[in-house]
Amino acid sequence: MRPNLYFRSMQLSAWEKESFFAPQDIVIIGSGLVGLWCARELAIHRPGTKITILERGFIPAGASTRNAGFSCFGSPTELLNDVALLGADRMWEIVEMRYQGMQKITQVFNEDLIDYERSGGYEVYTNPRNETFSAQVEWLNQGLHRISGREQCFTWADSKLGEFGLHGFASMIENELEGFLHSGKLLQALVREVQNLGVQVFAGAAVSGWEQFNGKISVDCKGGWSFSTERLLVCTNAFTSLLCPGVRVLPGRGQVILTSPVPGLKLRGAFHFEDGFYYFRNLGERVLLGGARNKAFETEQTTSMDTSEAIQSALEDFVATHILPGGAFTIEQRWSGIMGFTDDKQPILQKVDDRVYIAVSCNGMGVALAPIIAEKVCEMMN
Numbered sequence: 001m002r003p004n005l006y007f008r009s010m011q012l013s014a015w016e017k018e019s020f021f022a023p024q025d026i027v028i029i030g031s032g033l034v035g036l037w038c039a040r041e042l043a044i045h046r047p048g049t050k051i052t053i054l055e056r057g058f059i060p061a062g063a064s065t066r067n068a069g070f071s072c073f074g075s076p077t078e079l080l081n082d083v084a085l086l087g088a089d090r091m092w093e094i095v096e097m098r099y100q101g102m103q104k105i106t107q108v109f110n111e112d113l114i115d116y117e118r119s120g121g122y123e124v125y126t127n128p129r130n131e132t133f134s135a136q137v138e139w140l141n142q143g144l145h146r147i148s149g150r151e152q153c154f155t156w157a158d159s160k161l162g163e164f165g166l167h168g169f170a171s172m173i174e175n176e177l178e179g180f181l182h183s184g185k186l187l188q189a190l191v192r193e194v195q196n197l198g199v200q201v202f203a204g205a206a207v208s209g210w211e212q213f214n215g216k217i218s219v220d221c222k223g224g225w226s227f228s229t230e231r232l233l234v235c236t237n238a239f240t241s242l243l244c245p246g247v248r249v250l251p252g253r254g255q256v257i258l259t260s261p262v263p264g265l266k267l268r269g270a271f272h273f274e275d276g277f278y279y280f281r282n283l284g285e286r287v288l289l290g291g292a293r294n295k296a297f298e299t300e301q302t303t304s305m306d307t308s309e310a311i312q313s314a315l316e317d318f319v320a321t322h323i324l325p326g327g328a329f330t331i332e333q334r335w336s337g338i339m340g341f342t343d344d345k346q347p348i349l350q351k352v353d354d355r356v357y358i359a360v361s362c363n364g365m366g367v368a369l370a371p372i373i374a375e376k377v378c379e380m381m382n
């Protein structure tokens with residue numbers, strides 16, 4: 001005999017049972033970018049649908065508020081690597097989604113509200129340009145023309161290396177379409193947006209599992225709370241295997257450092273280096289630098305949000321060598337966030353069980369991808 005859906009819940013008052021814990025149409029697990037964009041899309045396209053988001057952290061506790069805030073669709077070496085890994089068609093598909101996602105962010109939110117800056121994106125190289133790579137960049141430009149309408153997305157900009165105060169690089173490519181934003185403000189704006197659309201968002205609600213019974217799903221949270229829903233959407237990214245053991249999403253820790261303010265800082269824009277494994281930008285007059293995961297892939301395959309000596313010193317060396325030689329700065333903040341990766345770099349959007357769906361693994365590209373993943377989830381759940 002299965003227990004009544006509310007049996008395992010706390011003893012709720014009549015008011016609680018008919019409000020906060022009223023049966024839902026859709027429960028979403030995880031309030032990162034994917035969970036929030038999905039909630040927004042579902043609420044807009046199905047007015048009147050009762051949607052609740054359950055987030056284990058006090059605030060989102062994965063990648064979304066701990067990233068670099070690049071609104072980008074891929075640097076040349078990153079895209080060429082993806083061609084080798086995925087093939088050209090699949091690479092273009094993801095680029096198109098990222099490009100459309102970038103457009104959507106600024107259509108939905110006032111740029112000032114989320115500190116969106118059309119700063120331009122850059123990729124820097126220690127080697128001078130050569131004919132083979134230049135031809136590959138031209139090929140990328142042709143494909144990007146179809147997607148963005150821009151004739152030359154990637155342009156050589158070596159002369160700007162000095163303008164930005166960069167050292168130890170021989171060449172650079174500029175992409176005027178990229179920029180950056182404030183990840184904390186974007187998440188806050190999304191939370192406000194979904195709440196205005198009638199979505200309930202609970203923080204500190206760590207889901208421990210769920211059970212299906214009589215055509216309903218009972219979603220259980222640590223602490224004894226439980227919610228009844230028609231359908232469930234899992235947006236737990238790198239933490240998915242804890243809830244769905246059959247789904248393979250590998251964690252990848254991304255570490256970041258932020259310098260003290262540097263008077264007269266010349267760096268302006270969103271920069272990529274080494275196939276996108278290093279990324280840096282200005283945050284006002286400070287330098288934010290993240291990455292170096294390629295220096296220790298295995299140790300960074302973790303869900304621990306600590307920082308590590310090896311990566312932190314690789315990042316510090318990079319700032320001291322390439323961005324601020326002379327050492328007139330201190331490191332004021334260090335943090336890490338956990339990304340979710342699949343072997344084939346594809347996000348996983350699937351129905352995994354009767355009434356249970358997952359949307360996970362942006363493979364380190366979620367700022368731009370999440371708005372479009374949400375559109376696809378909405379179609380999938382139709």
Ligand SMILES: Cc1cc2nc3c(=O)[nH]c(=O)nc-3n(C[C@H](O)[C@H](O)[C@H](O)COP(=O)(O)OP(=O)(O)OC[C@H]3O[C@@H](n4cnc5c(N)ncnc54)[C@H](O)[C@@H]3O)c2cc1C
Binds near residue numbers: 060205254
């Ligand atoms: C250092 C770093 C730099 C990055 N830089 C960029 C960048 O510049 N541009 C870019 O596009 N992308 C970047 N990314 C990647 C981007 O941040 C992610 O792709 C995106 O945030 C993923 O969103 P998500 O919602 O899938 O995952 P998350 O933000 O990880 O959200 C998943 C949520 O699920 C919650 N959760 C997990 N388990 C449970 C449970 N059992 N119960 C309830 N809640 C649960 C977690 O607490 C978390 O809040 C970066 C990531 C990192 C870490």
